[in-house]
Amino acid sequence: MEIINQSKNQVTYTADEAYKESLVYFKGDDLAARVWVNKYALKDSYGSIFEKNPDDMHRRIASEVASIEQRYANPLSEDEIFELIKDFKYIIPQGSPMTGIGNPYQIASLSNCFVIGNDGDSDSYGGIMKIDQEQVQLMKRRGGVGHDLSHIRPKGSPVKNSALTSTGIVPFMERFSNSTREVAQDGRRGALMLSVAIKHPDSEDFIDAKMEQGKVTGANVSVRIDDAFMKAVEAGKTYQQQYPIESANPLYKKDIDPSVLWKKIVHNAWRSAEPGILFWDTIIRESVPDCYADLGYKTVSTNPCGEIPLCPYDSCRLLAINLFSYVDQPFTAKASFNWELFKKHIHAAQRIMDDIIDLELEKIDAILQKITDDPEDEELKRTEKNLWLNIQTKANEGRRTGIGITAEGDMLAAMGLRYGSDEGSEFAIEIHKIIAIEAYRASVNMAKERGAFSIFDAEREKNNPFILRLKEADAKLYYEMLEHGRRNIALLTIAPTGTTSLMSQTSSGIEPVFLPVYKRRRKVNPNDKEVRVDFVDEVGDSWEEYVVFHHRFKQWMEVNGKDLTKNYTQKELDELVALSPYYKATSNDVDYLKKVKMQGAIQKWIDHSISVTINMPADVTEEVVGELYMEAWKSGCKGVTVYRDGSRSGVLIANTENKPEAEDENTTLDFPTTRPTVLEADVVRFQNSKDKWIAFIGLIEGKPYEIFTGFADDEDGILIPRWVNDGVIIKNRDADGGSRYDFQYKNKRGHKTTIEGLSYKFNPEYWNYAKLISSTLRHGMAIEKVVDLINSLQLDEAINTWKNGVARALKRYVPDGTEAKKQQCQNCNSTNLHYQEGCLTCKDCGSSKCG
The missing domain is CATH 3.20.70.20 (Anaerobic Ribonucleotide-triphosphate Reductase Large Chain)
Incomplete structure (x- = not known):
């Protein structure tokens, strides 16, 4: 394990302090604040946090990039870089660069x-x-x-x-x-x-x-x-x-x-x-x-x-340009795109990307030094060392970059253009054409100042379709490239922006908005004078309904004089959306054939590729999917992925009553009717009060199929090394012909060790309940429903400890995002709960319970 000592003089923050500061930074956006603190705030191996909000992170990044700029002519200053990246407004380093640049607490790559x-x-x-x-x-x-x-x-x-x-x-x-x-x-x-x-x-x-x-x-x-x-x-x-x-x-x-x-x-x-x-x-x-x-x-x-x-051993670092921020007077009749500022920032983004390659080479030097310093035998280190030497060579020789975008959906809406319309697609294509021309121009300009990538050869590239497209669009750029070369072998991409878009509070990547507005409920005390009761359920509990607006939809409302405080009915919300540029422009609204044609046209201006998902309704036929694939090929797409609503569990599902029964995400239809002889198994340990427990969970397709539990490390239980986390459960026969379940794992020398007869090791009462629970699992009951069933068992105090442990063990396998029914948050009483990494998490107040 790599642990780097923290500076004793550096200011640190608790997770709660960083969260509160970030909540202010993100203007009350709880999800954005939690994502930043959990994923991107600078922290060490001990959990100490060294940044209170994203301003600190952006200053860290700006300082490091500026130190590279000083090596070259006409350097950007730290303040100039900070202004470009602060507030996630214009230029956003993605994932690994955001986490790793200037981070002394981990030895890791900046490559995505x-x-x-x-x-x-x-x-x-x-x-x-x-x-x-x-x-x-x-x-x-x-x-x-x-x-x-x-x-x-x-x-x-x-x-x-x-x-x-x-x-x-x-x-x-x-x-x-x-x-x-x-x-x-x-x-x-x-x-x-x-x-x-x-x-x-x-x-x-x-x-x-x-x-x-x-x-x-x-x-x-x-x-x-x-x-x-x-x-x-x-x-x-x-x-x-x-x-x-x-x-x-x-x-x-x-x-x-x-x-x-x-x-x-x-x-x-x-x-x-x-x-x-x-x-x-x-x-x-x-x-x-x-x-x-x-x-x-x-x-x-x-x-x-x-x-x-x-190619083998090449790598790439990613950066996104926030397209929404270049729309002047967004959501008005006077909306316009600031082409001049956009082009200027594309040049800056390409410089920053090239600087990050130098920072990556420094990271690779640190990784190679770490390998050298490790006390292992040289023979054991050889593969890892050669791997990073190969990556170092490619990064240094080709200097590949990955400039992309985010907020395409919001940018189009802000311009009054509907995503997927002919006018919207034409404007989007022009955006990506400009990015290609100006990024390549920036790379040529850097070649003049910093030198071309070492193997540049114009003769090799002269018949490449992408290069010929640039030549046709901008002959001056092409002939300058012939004369001076180019700093980077390839430059452009469109990646999924995920958490980046949460923090920029925009639509993600090239995708349209998922939903511009939706409703939530929270439980309230009807005697409180400050609350409004909108709904009383069948057991008499009172609820307040409130509307959640997509950030940029809310901006459209503000610009157009819509009341943000009003308690809208669903009909009024539908009418509101119909007035907006987001109408018929969400992920499930956009015509998928038009979207794939748009992707193919934009692909002509992306020298790498595009990550995009074509969303399709649950009732779409296989024939239509085939037609879409064929159209993607003919349109010039380099790749395509489809997602049919409801086709994969653990993914956000649209609210529809027409989901085909055979595709219900809560049903496991392909579990075998006869238990296989051998199952992969996870080992889960847990403690309730003073008792230590162990669970052996048999898996099929990574989903629980059976569970056996009992006391661990006890004279009446199972003694198994603490480092054993997985193995297999084998169904065998005893001499008398009865069934027996054995657990087998590999020891540290790679030899197999078998614990015979799990059924003999556990209390018979536990074993019988385990068989009951395994039966529900084998018949495809959703894990969260199995957990509810376990929690509802009325057992004596002694076995309740076992029951709680089994529920806790199984919660680990509930798909992230699964709604928790008929439970309420102990902090705010909301029933808007879902599972996240096995923990019940409240979407309203953010509190989490993992017990």
Whole structure:
């Protein structure tokens, strides 16, 4: 564990102090304040917080970036940089840069995205294990990782080892997925993208892997689809799969009916939002870095969200420009876009991005020094050291950047343009064209002052479609680039902005607004003179309804003289939205074919890619999903992901009464009717009063299927090492033919240790209740409902302790965001509760209870 001592003289704040200061900063926005304190405030390994609000963070970042600016001509000052990034108004470093710049308390990368791979496409066990270790080493430094599996030989291929034939791709998908789940990143799991070419003979198994029980739960998966496959689907012709996929003389090949595979891709995406699709020939054809493929810049996969296609060992740092802030007099008839300021800030953003590469190189130096200083044997450190040396080379040589945007939806609304309309799309395309031209111009200007990226070669790039598009749009820029080169090999992206948009209080990334207005209720005391009672429920409790407005919708109301204090009826709210530029422009309103065409047109001005989700209603057909994919390919998209409302549990679901029963997110339809012989298992320890307990939770697809609990570390219980957190539960038979459940785990030498007969170790009464609870789990009852059932059991005091522990253990598996029914907050009495990381969290006051 890496712990860096804090300065004794530095001012520190409690979490509550930082939260209160941030709440003022965000003008009462509780969610934004909590996100900033939890994810981005500077803190050490002991939990000490060194920043009271985002102003402190932005000053930290500005100081570090300014120190790099001083190395070059015409430097930006610290105050100039601070003015650009403060208040999340104009330029917003994303995720890893925001957390890591100027952070002395962690040795971590500033890169958001990495791709790894083997030279020579090795599929030996040694090569696969090397990738596995590299993935883990990157994730522990906070990076999201992607890699491609097309180099692994297909199932049944001859191999020269004791197995005689290859196992194919899927077992290695599971290996990499499991490694991701093992690596915690500041309280969250690692992010992984696995891809494979449709041309690979195992691509069908790859597509199905996440649909099977318990497989690949720790990775996003995408299929690399080539033009030949799409044309074959369209024309109804055969398609050849082969291995190796790029060989002129493959070892293995077969002709398939591509429509069968196509329908499977569409069905799985319709059902579960995966796999995503990468239109690989479009990616490679448009890629500027692939002009240098023979020098190590051949694109092989993407980062987990798909917006940065990369070659092995390259990385990228991300930054977003807040488009809303360039609208003058927003939401009025005089609204206009400040093009002059916008262009000026694009140049500044590209400079800051290039400065962050220098800061990243300093971070890599610190990581390499940490590896050198570690007392481990040099042989054990070799893979990690070589990994970072390779990343250092790519960062220094190519100097790749990732300028993107946020608030596209709000920007269009502020201009009086409806998202998805022809006029809105045309304006959005012009925005991204200007970003491309001015960012490239900034990179050329930096090449004059700082030097071009070291392998720049105009001759290599002369036929690249993206470069030719720039030439047509701005010939002067193109010829200056021929003369001076460019500072960065590739520059642009559109990433999801998630928590960034929460703090900028805008719509996210390129997406439209999710909802401009919605209602909440909070429980009130009817005798309080200061409250308004809007609703009395069936048990007589009184409730006040209040409206929550999207920040920019509220700004539209203010500008247009709408009453923010009024208690609107639903009909009045609907009428209010209908008057606004957000009408028919939310995520579920926008015509998905128009959105994908807009994405394709914008993609022409993005040299990397775009992370965007096409939202579709629950009742959309698979045929329509297929049509959308086909249109995405024809429109020039590099990738596409669809989300059908209700198709994935744990995701915010629209309020609708028409959800198909078979797709109810609270029902697990694919649990086996017969218990498998072996189940993956988590070990959960908990303490109630003075009693120590242990739970063994059998899992299928990462969801609880059975649970056994009892006393831990006790003469009457189970003695198991504290470091054991997982293993397998095996159903066996005793000599008399009765069932027995054994728990098996690997010790620190990798040898298997088995604890026989969990049923013999626990109190029989506990065991019988555990069987009852396991039965409800196996029949697909939602976890939160199982927890409610457990809590409702009327048991004597002795077994109540056990009951509370079981409920606590199972809460860990409730999907984040799940609403908690018939419970109220102990702090404010609201019933607006949901589960977050197993804890009941109040959306109104923010209090959390994990017991």
